[in-house]
Each structure stands twice: as C-alpha cells, then as structure tokens.
Amino acid sequence: MQTETQIDHLDLSPQLRAAADAKDAQTLNALLDPLPYSEALRELLNLAPEERDVVLSLVSPELAAELVEEAPHEMGADLIERLEASRAVEILDEMDSDIQADLLGDMEDADAEAILSEMDAEDAADVRRLVEYDDDTAGGLMMSEVFKFSDTQTVGNVLKQLASDDEDFDRYRGQHPYIMDAQGHPVGVVSLRGLLTAKRSMPLTSIMVEPMTVDVSTSLETLDDIFNEHPFLGIPVVEADGRLVGVVLRTAVSQALLERSESETLKLQGVVGDELRSMPTWLRSKRRLAWLSANIVLNIIAASVISAYEETLTAVIAIAIFLPMVSDMSGCSGNQAVGVTMRELSLGLVRPVDAMRVWMKEISVGVINGIALGILIGIVAWIWKGQPALGLVIGLALALNTMLAVSIGGVVPLLLKRLGQDPAAASGPLLTTVTDMAGFFFVLSLATLMMPWLI
Known part of the structure; x- marks a missing residue:
C-alpha cells in the first residue's frame, strides 16, 4: 500500500498516456484503481480532454463512475457528455438516480436526451422526473431507489x-x-x-x-x-x-449544504460555477471577465468622486494616504455583514421581509465598531501628520462609512433575493463600489468643510 507521501509525489501521467494510446484497458485499471478516488481524479484531469475520454471509455464502469462522482457536478457532467451515449449509460448505471439527475441536469438538453434515450425506459423516466425538481428541495435531492x-x-x-x-x-x-x-x-x-x-x-x-x-x-x-x-x-x-x-x-x-456554502464563498470572490483549472482556458477567462468587467465600471464610478474633489486633494495631499484605508476597513466590516446574512439565508433564519430587523441589528453593531475604529484611525492620523483636524476628518469618515457598509452588507443580499437575483454573486461588487465611493465622498467632503483648519 502506498503511503500518503508517496502518493503526493506520484505522477502517472506518462504511463496513463501510453496506456491510453495503446488502448490498454488492463493497465489503465491497474494504475488508477488502487489510488484514492481524489488522487485518481487528479491524475485523470492532468491529461488532455481527448486522453480523458479514452481513459473513461476503457476503465471499468465502476471505476469510471467513482471518478465522475468525485468531480464537481459541472466537471462530471462534461466528462460524461463527451463520451459515446452507450458508454455514458454504462457509467451512469453504476450511480444512484439522484447523482444521475444532477449530472444530466448540467448537460446540454440534446446531449442529455441522447443519453436518456439509451437508458432503460424506467430508469430514464425516474431521472426525467428528478431533473424537474428544484435542486434545493426534497424532490431534487432524493433518490428514487427505495427499499x-x-x-x-x-x-x-x-x-x-x-x-x-x-x-x-x-x-x-x-x-x-x-x-x-x-x-x-x-x-x-x-x-x-x-x-x-x-x-x-x-x-x-x-x-x-x-x-x-x-x-x-x-x-x-x-x-x-x-x-x-x-x-x-x-x-x-x-x-x-x-x-x-x-x-x-x-x-x-449534508453534501448539498456544503456545496451551497462553497458556491456562495466562490461567488463572493467573483468565481462563477465549479471552476477547475482543468477546464478550457477560454471558458474560465470568459466567466472571470464577466465579473471583472462589471467591476471596472463600478470602480470608474467610485473614481469619479475623487475627480470631483481634485482641488481638495491638491491642497491637502496627506488625505490621499488615508483614502484607501477608509474604504478598505469599511469594506471589511461590510463583508462581515454580508457573510452573516448569507449564512442566515442558507439556514432559513431570515427572509427578505426581515430586512428592517436585520438593518436594526447591523446598524447597532456598526455604530459601536464605527466609533471605535474612527477613534483609532483618527488618533493615528493626528499623531502621524500632527494635525488634529485631519484626525477628526479621517475618524469621522471611517465611522460613517462603517455604518453605511454594515447596513448595505446586511440588507442588500435580502433585497437582491427579493428581486430574484443571486445575492452571493451581486452583493460583493455592489458593496465594494458603494463603500469605495462613499468612503471617498465622506473623506473629501469633510476635508473640504474643514479646509481652513487643514492648510
């Protein structure tokens, strides 16, 4: 039996490629079957897509099914979708009906129908029925095999x-x-x-x-x-x-809750879908650009606030040092609020109708944390630059922006949910833009008002 250290340094890609080229099913099974399924999947994904197709078409249906099940649903669906329909059915027959439905539901309709037409009529009917249910319901999570x-x-x-x-x-x-x-x-x-x-x-x-x-x-x-x-x-x-x-x-x-949590975390970071680096480069680039492009527009809006206060910045250049601090610290507070709201949404503890109650809870925390953080950064600005007025401007701006950030972070996911939008994907960019724009506005407008004491 191989130790964990041996497995970590194992690279079977050359042997797998040689066996795939030779259409040697016995060697492919012998190489992959002894490995933990996660390691066998890693070795499979290190191959080119065409080589993966050959491997999955030659190894035993039981092993192929385990490899596909180990992959995220989207990747698993792609692995099955590329195979001949008859081979795909052999692999799917080794899986429970709920897994079959998840995989076929992630495929293009034409490809899924081609596979379903090759399946046993009763099994195909079960899968078609399961696919119709929403993923996060008992119907979408159940298996049709019942004792x-x-x-x-x-x-x-x-x-x-x-x-x-x-x-x-x-x-x-x-x-x-x-x-x-x-x-x-x-x-x-x-x-x-x-x-x-x-x-x-x-x-x-x-x-x-x-x-x-x-x-x-x-x-x-x-x-x-x-x-x-x-x-x-x-x-x-x-x-x-x-x-x-x-x-x-x-x-x-349990698996559905884990997948939902992982998905929401990735969406908050701008990653859409089950992205893996073994996926086509153009697809990964397209998905990331969709999120990054929107952020360019939002950041231009935030930058326009700075442009409107160029004279203030020119007169008191020290303000520029603290602008990113105010927006970043407020953004962190807002992300904490987003995280709590997303968690409570996933647990069913809050609904869009609870927006006012959520805001009251968040603003109470925001007031305390805003004042505390404002005092801290205000003292730093005062001591660093020797200007009490600068400390007051920066401290007050951070306090106000923190209160705004937690309000947005707590409530906006609920409002997006009410509008039928994905709160995990949209809350992050919206929060970042508003906290940046508001932070710049608070700092620069307060500095403009306090100009006589800053120069």
Missing part, C-alpha cells in the same frame, strides 16, 4: 431479501424497509431490530410504525432541521397525493 415492501408481506419476505445477493440492495444504503399500501402510499416503516426479533411468519403491519414523510417541495433548510432533530438516515419523500416517489438521505442533505 419497500407491500403491506401484505411478512417479516420473512424482508429477511430473505436482506440475505440475498441482489446487487441492487447496495443502493438502499441502510434504509429501513418502508411498507406500502396498494395505492403506493407509505403506511409504515420497520426497524431492522424489529425484523430480527420478530417471527418470520408475522405480517409487517404488526411490527411497523407510522413513518415521517416530507413533500417533494420541502426546502433544504427544513430537511436539515429534521435530520438535526431525528437520527434518521433517510426520510421518504411523497408527492401531493401521498404517493412515495423517493428517499432523501442525510448524506445528500
């Missing part, structure tokens, strides 16, 4: 299937058996302990308990609350008419 039995069956029927070698059983991943009536409604759930202690001839209805279910539209936040309150591994998901359509697993909810 279920009829309410007319016995304990022995369940134990027989538990003891079988049915490869599909692995997909139930520890689900408790759900008991269904003739109309497809879940009427009970049976514990594994109850099964082992009951007589084989006993009907399931005599040992089952009423199950907790969730509707397909149940939000991610609500699901998280349920799993925090109950030790369930999964919860059955029903349509409006009460029919069972799937099970949402605890692991799926």
